[in-house]
Amino acid sequence: MPSVPAVPDQLAELPYAHLLRPHTGPLRRDERYDTALFDGTAFDGPANGASFLECAFTGVQLSGAKLRQARFNEVWVQGSRWVAVELSESEWQDSGFVSSVLAGISGYGSALRRVVFRQCKLEAVNLRGAVLRDVVFEDCLLRDVDFGGAKLTDVSVPGSTLEEVRLHGAQLRGVDLRGAVSLGLPDGPDGLRGAILGTSQLFDLAPQFAHALGITVKDS
Template identity: 30%
Template sequence: MSQDELEELILSGKPVENVDLSDIDWTDMPDGALNARHCVFRETGLTDAELAGAKFTDCTFERTRFAGANLTDAIFSGCSFFDGETRVGCDFSRADLEGATFENCNLSTSRFGLAGLFGAVFKNCKAAGADFEDARFSKQAGSRLAMSRVSFLSTRLDMASFRGAKLDDCVFSECSLRQADLRQVSFASADLRNSDFSEASFNGAFLDNADCRGATLLGVDLTRLSSFEGLKVSSDQLTDLVRPLGIRVFPATR
């Protein structure tokens, strides 16, 4: 598809379907939300592109760079951001993804350094090995720092890195974070229910008032946390939690 044909479709509000958009210049696109379906973006530079409110359905992104792109309120459904041959994900560094939604997407090994993810939602996604280190989950409101907000729902985040992230009040519901790097992460008042944190590294993490009921906490060492005052757990989780402390739990006797 030519540049002119694409711009005409965007201006008309019509969907862009079943085309290769790898060679499009995204630096000066016309106003209007892109609606792309079954399209291919291969080694595409979407750096600083204005794509607020765009919709991408069943699109393939291979080694695509979204650095600095405006993707606020964008919706990605059934998209792949992972190149199976090179095992490399896409680069979202510095992208503005406030209010964006990823559903049924493959984001494995993608990078989100300094990306704005306030209010973003990841649902039923694969994001194994994704790098969220230095991503921004909070929003500045005047002189006050607003509440952190991001939701990961039924998403696979095994071996992902969130090191040092501020994830207070965020949601990780029924996710898998096996062997994830959660060092120095602040999970204060976060909803972590029914997620799998087996062998994840929580060294220096803050879990004050976090809700971990139903979560798998195998390998979590309370002595290595910075704090966990008010941590909520289920009674059947106590054995795994206190084992590193040398405490043995026995059934109640009458």
């Protein structure tokens, strides 16, 4: 099982909650943010190269924000909506997203380690070439998420629904798909080497496996 941090549902449960201080003003390039609370605000400007340590985002809307090569360490995001955000080559560690929406995200080449997504919606998210290690998608909807060419190690999807999730050219190791509610994998067996499937899931994917192998199945 992935080794991930315990991600609380409430702000007060964060181990650094008592240190948080409200942030005002825009996000800035290459700025360092320590123990900052971003609450109920909206950001849309460039903040490439910024770093966030022990920060919390609650009810925050990021629309078209630029956070390329930003670093997030022990960051908690709750009830937020991030749309068309540039997160390519960003780094995430020991962080969590709770009840949030990520749509139209450019996250190619990013690195996620010990990150939890809980009750989140990820739609049109580009994680091509990303590196994910010890990542959990719990009770999430993953729709049109592209892991093409990514490296996924010890990733699990308990209670999640996968729709149009692409794994073409991905490298999987210990990726546990057994807890998924449904598996919508248009690439079929391509990219599934290294994944863990349940028996019923294997039966569901059998037609795609047969097609990939050039097998015709007829009962009569």
